[in-house]
Amino acid sequence: MNKRVTLKDVAHEAGVSVGVISRVLNNYGYFSEETKQKVLKAAEELNYQPSTIARSLKTNQTKAIGVIVSDVILYFFTAFVRGVEDVASQNGYVVILCDTDENAVKERDYLLALYERNVDGLILSPSPGNHSYIKKIARGGTPIVLVDRKIGGLRAPTMLVDNESGAYEAVNYLIGLGHRRVGIITGLEGVTTTAERLAGYKKALLEHGLPLDPGLVKSGNDRIDKAREATEEFLSMDMLPTAIFVSSEAMIAGALQVLKEKKIKVPKQISLVGFDDPTWASFTEPPLTTVRQPSYSMGVLACQNLFKKMNSTSATKAGDDSVILRPELIIRESCQRITKK
Amino acid sequence: MNKRVTLKDVAHEAGVSVGVISRVLNNYGYFSEETKQKVLKAAEELNYQPSTIARSLKTNQTKAIGVIVSDVILYFFTAFVRGVEDVASQNGYVVILCDTDENAVKERDYLLALYERNVDGLILSPSPGNHSYIKKIARGGTPIVLVDRKIGGLRAPTMLVDNESGAYEAVNYLIGLGHRRVGIITGLEGVTTTAERLAGYKKALLEHGLPLDPGLVKSGNDRIDKAREATEEFLSMDMLPTAIFVSSEAMIAGALQVLKEKKIKVPKQISLVGFDDPTWASFTEPPLTTVRQPSYSMGVLACQNLFKKMNSTSATKAGDDSVILRPELIIRESCQRITKK
DNA sequence: TTGTAAGCGTTATCAT
DNA sequence: ATGATAACGCTTACAA
Numbered sequence: 001m002n003k004r005v006t007l008k009d010v011a012h013e014a015g016v017s018v019g020v021i022s023r024v025l026n027n028y029g030y031f032s033e034e035t036k037q038k039v040l041k042a043a044e045e046l047n048y049q050p051s052t053i054a055r056s057l058k059t060n061q062t063k064a065i066g067v068i069v070s071d072v073i074l075y076f077f078t079a080f081v082r083g084v085e086d087v088a089s090q091n092g093y094v095v096i097l098c099d100t101d102e103n104a105v106k107e108r109d110y111l112l113a114l115y116e117r118n119v120d121g122l123i124l125s126p127s128p129g130n131h132s133y134i135k136k137i138a139r140g141g142t143p144i145v146l147v148d149r150k151i152g153g154l155r156a157p158t159m160l161v162d163n164e165s166g167a168y169e170a171v172n173y174l175i176g177l178g179h180r181r182v183g184i185i186t187g188l189e190g191v192t193t194t195a196e197r198l199a200g201y202k203k204a205l206l207e208h209g210l211p212l213d214p215g216l217v218k219s220g221n222d223r224i225d226k227a228r229e230a231t232e233e234f235l236s237m238d239m240l241p242t243a244i245f246v247s248s249e250a251m252i253a254g255a256l257q258v259l260k261e262k263k264i265k266v267p268k269q270i271s272l273v274g275f276d277d278p279t280w281a282s283f284t285e286p287p288l289t290t291v292r293q294p295s296y297s298m299g300v301l302a303c304q305n306l307f308k309k310m311n312s313t314s315a316t317k318a319g320d321d322s323v324i325l326r327p328e329l330i331i332r333e334s335c336q337r338i339t340k341k
Numbered sequence: 342m343n344k345r346v347t348l349k350d351v352a353h354e355a356g357v358s359v360g361v362i363s364r365v366l367n368n369y370g371y372f373s374e375e376t377k378q379k380v381l382k383a384a385e386e387l388n389y390q391p392s393t394i395a396r397s398l399k400t401n402q403t404k405a406i407g408v409i410v411s412d413v414i415l416y417f418f419t420a421f422v423r424g425v426e427d428v429a430s431q432n433g434y435v436v437i438l439c440d441t442d443e444n445a446v447k448e449r450d451y452l453l454a455l456y457e458r459n460v461d462g463l464i465l466s467p468s469p470g471n472h473s474y475i476k477k478i479a480r481g482g483t484p485i486v487l488v489d490r491k492i493g494g495l496r497a498p499t500m501l502v503d504n505e506s507g508a509y510e511a512v513n514y515l516i517g518l519g520h521r522r523v524g525i526i527t528g529l530e531g532v533t534t535t536a537e538r539l540a541g542y543k544k545a546l547l548e549h550g551l552p553l554d555p556g557l558v559k560s561g562n563d564r565i566d567k568a569r570e571a572t573e574e575f576l577s578m579d580m581l582p583t584a585i586f587v588s589s590e591a592m593i594a595g596a597l598q599v600l601k602e603k604k605i606k607v608p609k610q611i612s613l614v615g616f617d618d619p620t621w622a623s624f625t626e627p628p629l630t631t632v633r634q635p636s637y638s639m640g641v642l643a644c645q646n647l648f649k650k651m652n653s654t655s656a657t658k659a660g661d662d663s664v665i666l667r668p669e670l671i672i673r674e675s676c677q678r679i680t681k682k
Numbered sequence: 683t684t685g686t687a688a689g690c691g692t693t694a695t696c697a698t
Numbered sequence: 699a700t701g702a703t704a705a706c707g708c709t710t711a712c713a714a
Contacts, residue, residue, distance in 0.1 A: 016685085095437065358700065364699095
């Protein structure tokens, strides 16, 4: 374990003081062409690499940002994180990845860890629960951008998808196809997206004068297990829904599983629309009609906005840079027109 | 932007010196119960959080590790990274995520960035190309564990999958089903997994006395585009293969796409086995028979091994903790017995 | 143009 | 049991 080469070593090698070294390496202040060459040569020879740690302590900049999501395994977040990382690395930043599993305690711990590590900024998809910690950190001055979900009482740029209109479009499409009994499997309790998607569902129903049948709304949790349960419940109803709107990614998998197990033909017997458009949506049989969220772009945007925020003095604090992206209904083959009433 | 609360502030508040504060907070050395209480109270009141940066400078430990993969978007790496992160966070470590896109330059840049940030360890799935940088860093004393691929001339614990036997099993299975013309779409040139999987393919052929038809091995690049091309080439052959072994995840998607576009029925007209077992493998029509790599476990293992290595003095340097995991052939419905010769 | 030295927030040694 | 203080590696104001 060779000791790290420091500025002092380079200074010694080049026969000048550390001050000059720092100046030529960072290219500011005064120094002669001659010393510049000496310094560069010495640094090269010794293979000097600056210590970001030491620099951070002095400059109060770590060139690191934290990204907190519930689970990278979900395609939405995988692509999102990739988007963030791409713009971060283009700007010389590094990203610390944190998965909370929708667990408020893990979220808190990560928030703390990131604060202690002095990250320059934070991108966060808040889990349901108590957000006092986030607010504390935001008040502490760490720039934060929120993603996917809003939280009350915190003014921060937020990258949102118009969940209500996405859900609305999906259900509207189904109704347009003649469906009158459209079921919904809702997402995790307590996050805004869940409520918004449900609202879109209701809105579509209402607009077409369809009654809201409580039996047709099953609550899920954004995971496979509950989606399976919900689907099974649907299938055991006296009057089956003719279509189901599954309001998030992993749950689509759950619904698909039980439909397959019970040998229910999609879309012949039941039409299906999902929210989120994972890679595999086009490989299923039938290929899935889904509401696509531009997750990679959201990551890019989130990171760009974070940088914008980081670079704006509190004076310049450029309004609220929130953006609401429109999701897109990708029509494939999992829905079918209903003729008989 | 409230200034950070430092030890000095706490010391002032509690009316003692910073030395004691540090001691009680880190619980070592001497201090009276009374001061302990005072200190704890002051820290609590001021909401003191230690600065990992400052601590790192002193202790030379950052409590951060770097994970470098080619692309998190691939399910194999997504799950892998999640595995790493889970054990890292359990141990109070944070992970910095880096995607190289198999690009040696990006890899080098990230390696450098991580070195400058003084990460305590590194988990790396090396991209093809020049690895001098990795070796330099390893020589510099940063513990490294390699994943998925070996690189020559570097002794480091390596988490591997037995690619050859995985491929062998897959092809063997196909041959057992009566296939005599089985094609392979190979992976990215220059990485060990590609060669190993090809070797497994050849071995199975050889063992059954089947000739190696060069026309049946198409080179891919682990991405969709080349897999599409390769599949199209297969389909334009005079004598089509009756089965194709697609040797990595994204390429399965590519093959599936063109097979679907050309209305080739799987497995009726062509049987298919993939390497890697993404979530969606069971949702396709037909559900895919694949060789599953335990990617999450590999992440867990890799991180555990990294910690082991980090905690072993060079004296203790516990042999080579490399592990080779057995992949598992998951038989679903994309292969069919061939009767006619 | 260059060198010196203070300071960033800790830890840990050494007096007291 | 506690307090001063040097040191970690860097940036930067200031003196030379």
